[in-house]
Amino acid sequence: MNENSMEVLPLLEVEGLTKFFGGLRAVNDFNMTIFKGELVGLIGPNGAGKTTVFNQITGIYLPTKGTVKLNGTNLVGFEPHEITRAGIGRTFQNIRLFNGLSVLDNVRIAFHSSAGYNLLDSILSNERYSQKEREITGQAQDLLDVMKLSRFQNEIVKNLPYGEQRRVEIARAMACQPQLLLLDEPAAGMNPREIIQLMDMIHFIRDNFKLTILLIEHQMRVVMGICERITVMDFGEIIARGTPKEIQDNRLVIEAYLGKGAANVA
Amino acid sequence: MELKSILFSLVKIIAVIAYLYGLLWVLGVKVPVIKVGSRKLNISLLLNAVGAVVAFYVIQLALTDFNGFKLLNSFDSGLLYQACSMTMVALGLNLIYGFNGQFSLGQWGFYGIGAYAAADVTFRWMNGDSRGLTVLGIGVILGGLTILLIRKFLSNLRRMPVLSSFTLYLIGAVIAGVAAVFAGKFLAPFIDPYLGNSLEPGVLNQSFPMSIVFFFAVVFGGIFAAEVSFLFGLPVLSLGSDYFGIATLGFSIVIYTLMVNSDTILPFPEMKGGRGMIGIPKLTTWPWAFFFMLTVIIIMRNIIRSSTGRSIISVREDEIAARSMGIDVAETKLMSFVVGSLFAGLGGGVYAHYIGFLSPNAFDFLVGFNPLIIIVFGGLGSMTGTITAAFGWIFFLEGMLREILGKISPEAPSWRYVLYPLTLLLLMLVRPQGLLGNIEWGFLKAKITPLRNNETKEGVKTA
Structure with a gap:
C-alpha cells in the first residue's frame, strides 16, 4: 500500500456524469476521482442526487451524459451484473435483501458469479460441486464473522433488527469481491452505539480486504469520523470538496444544510 | 356401502402421501462415513439407491396380479401415472413461478407439446414409419447444438438487441429442423423395413425396442418443449412479470389452436386435429413413470440447492438487488423457464402414453390452470408441497370424488369442479402460504449449515 512511491492510477474516474429524468436534472456534470485504498464520503441534503450518482455508477440508471471508468475501462452501458463482476459492489439506501432467505444464503448468493462450477456439476452433485460449495460457505461465514453476524447465520433475514440487516447488506456486497465498495447510507436507522461499531467495521474491512470505499451518509459524525475526503452535492451539483475539516467550515455547505441565512428564511 | 368406499378412498390418499414421505425420507438418509482400515466408505448414496429401489417395488408389487388379487386396480394405476406426470409439470411450474417468480400460464402448452411430440414418435414407429423418431431426435439435437453455438458466438458480442438475437436463434432452429426432415427422409429406407406395420410388427417393433423408442420419444419430446420455450422465452421474458403472464397465456392459446388444426394447417394428419389422436401405444408403465418422476425430482432438487438455485431464488426475492450482486x-429467468418447460414436456410424454388418446381439449388453457392450482395449493417454493399436492389432487379429484359422486348419479362427478374450488378457497383462507408452506421432507430439506464455534475470533474489537 505504498501508493506514494509510484505513479498512482485512479481506481474510479467519473467525468461529466449527467442525468435527466424527463425535464428534471437530477445530476449535472458530476466529476470524481477515487484512488485505491481511499475512503471517500458523498454528502448532501435530501434530493441532492447522491443515490442517482450511485445508480449511474452501478448501471441501474443509464447516464444521460458522461463516463464512469473503473481502472481505465468505461463502464457506461454495461449491465449492472457486469459492473458488479468488474469490481463494484454496493448496498442500498432502503435495504434490499433477499427477505425470505437465511443470512448465510443472502451472502452466498453474491458468490454466484465466482462459484466455479456450472449447472451440470450441480445436477450431478459431483465432487467439484461439493468442494466449491464448501468453499463458498466457508468464505461466506468468514464475511459473517467480520460483520459480527455469525450467530444470525441461519436466521431468516427479514426477522433481523435493522442494524443487523444493514450489516448483512455490507457482507453481501463484499461477497461480490469488489475493488470498490459503494455504501448507501450504511448508518441509517442505527443507534449511536451501533454507529460506532459500524465505523470500526468499515475501517476494518477497508484495511483488511484492501477495499476502496465510497459512502453516502447523512449522519455527520460518521462522515466526519471516517472519511478522508468528502464531496458535497446540492441540487445535482458538486458544491464543495475537501477534507472533513475543510467541509465543516465551508460556507456553501452550511448554507445547503441550514438554509441561506436568517434574512432569506424570514 | 357409501361410507366404506369413502373410507377406502381416504385411506388410499393417506397411503399415497405416506408413501411419498417415505420415498423422500429414504432418499435423504445419511449415515456417517465408515472407516474400514485406511479407506473411508460413504454408504449413504448406496442406501439411498437401495431405498429408491425398495420404494419402486412397493408399488410394483401392489400393481402385480396375484391370482386375481391386485391391491391397486387399473383405475388406481391410472391415477398413479397421471399423478406422476402432473408432478413433473407442476414441479416445472414451481421452478418458474414458485422459485423464480415468473408468473407463467404457458406450462400447459409445453406439456401439450411434449405429449403430442412423444405420441407422434411412438405412433408412427408402431405403424412402420421411422421418421417420427429420426426427425424429432435429429431435430432436437441439431437444434440444441445450434442454440448452444449461437449462444457461444453471441456471448462475445456485447449487448445485442434481444429481437436480433432471437431472429438468429430462430433461423438456426429452422435450419436445424429442415436438416432433420431431410435426414429423416434419407434414413427412412434403412430403418422402415425392420418396423413392419401394425398388423405384422417387425423386429424393431417388439416390446423391448418399443420401450427404448418410448424412452427417447419422451426425452426428445421434453427437449423439444424446452427448445420451443427457449425461443419463446428469449424475447418474452424481458417483459415484466404480469405482461409475461399474459404472453404465456397467449402461447397456450396458440398451441391449443395448432392442436385443433394439426391435420389442416400443420402437416400431421395422424394427429387428427380436433377429433383427437387415437391409437397411441400405451407404453407408460410404473417403472418408466417412477423413473421419469424421480429423475425430475432429483434434478430439480440439485438445481435448487446449488448456486444456480440460489440465483434463481434471488431473482424472485429482489431483481434489482440480484442484478447488483452480479x-x-x-x-437466470431464461434458464429456469427452459428447465421448467423441459419437465412439462417430459410429463406430457408420460401422460400421452398412459392415456393413449390425446384430445386438444385436454390442453385447453382453462385446464392449464391445474398445475398452477397445485403449486399454490402445495405452497409456492416448496417441492414437497408440489409433489404431495399433485398426488393428493389427482387422487382426491379424479379418484375419490369421481368414484363417490359417480355412485350417486352419472352426472354427479361434475360436482367435483364445484367442490374442489371450494376446498381451494378454504385452504387459502386458512393457510395462505399453501398446504405445506415451505416445509420440505427428507431429501428435499435444505441443508442447515452448522454455526461455527468461534465467538472469540469474531470480527474487530469494539471500541
Missing part, C-alpha cells in the same frame, strides 16, 4: 437476471 447475477445475470435475464439468463
